[in-house]
Amino acid sequence: MARSTARAAVMQLIYEQVLGGDGGDAALEMVYENLQNDAKDKRSKEDEKYIDGVLAGVKAHMADIDEMISRFSVDWSIDRMAKVDLTILRLAIYEMLYRDDVPTNVAINEAVELANAYSDPNGSRFVNGILGAIDRSLKKDS
Numbered sequence: 001m002a003r004s005t006a007r008a009a010v011m012q013l014i015y016e017q018v019l020g021g022d023g024g025d026a027a028l029e030m031v032y033e034n035l036q037n038d039a040k041d042k043r044s045k046e047d048e049k050y051i052d053g054v055l056a057g058v059k060a061h062m063a064d065i066d067e068m069i070s071r072f073s074v075d076w077s078i079d080r081m082a083k084v085d086l087t088i089l090r091l092a093i094y095e096m097l098y099r100d101d102v103p104t105n106v107a108i109n110e111a112v113e114l115a116n117a118y119s120d121p122n123g124s125r126f127v128n129g130i131l132g133a134i135d136r137s138l139k140k141d142s
Contacts, residue, residue, distance in 0.1 A: 004110060006047045007091070010054045011114055015087040017059075058094045065093045072133045076126075085123050088114045092131055096138070104135055 009031045016027050028051070058065065066078055069089050078086060092111035095102040108131045115124035 003047075003050070004113070006050050007054075007110055008114065008117075010051050010058075011087055011091050011118070013051075013055055014058055014091060015084060018083050018087050054091065054094060054099075057098055058090050061094060061098060062090070065090050065097075068093055068097075068134060069130065072130050072137070082119060082123060084119045085115065085126055088119070088123075088127050089130060092127070093134065096131070096134065104138070108132065108135060 009028075012031050013027055021027060069081075069086070070078060073081070081089075088111050091114075092107045095107035095110075096104050099107075108128065111131055112124045112128050115127040119127070
């Protein structure tokens with residue numbers, strides 16, 4: 001499956017956890033099944049490794065990721081954000097900070113695409129604005 005399809009699967013599982021679900025094996029299998037029906041190619045061990053790694057990574061780094069979201073989301077507390085936007089931000093920031101195999105511009109572009117597909121019409125602008133500010137800050141600090 002394409003990385004963007006695997007990323008959508010991760011986003012859905014993180015979203016389930018945000019809403020109080022466990023995002024466990026049953027949810028993972030259901031997401032895989034739904035994506036398999038939509039995807040032209042089958043999932044690979046590499047896809048599973050990416051999905052498992054990102055799920056574990058977002059969970060392990062949630063406090064740092066949320067602190068960064070809070071710092072760059074002017075006038076928006078995490079509690080006020082649309083849960084789907086929060087989920088997409090967590091995924092993208094994790095990829096930006098902790099995944100060497102995902103270029104920052106790809107993480108941002110993919111997050112905007114996810115917001116276009118799953119959020120309200122203003123969600124992609126909101127996500128892009130926060131991620132763009134984080135990207136500028138990271139470049140300035142390096």
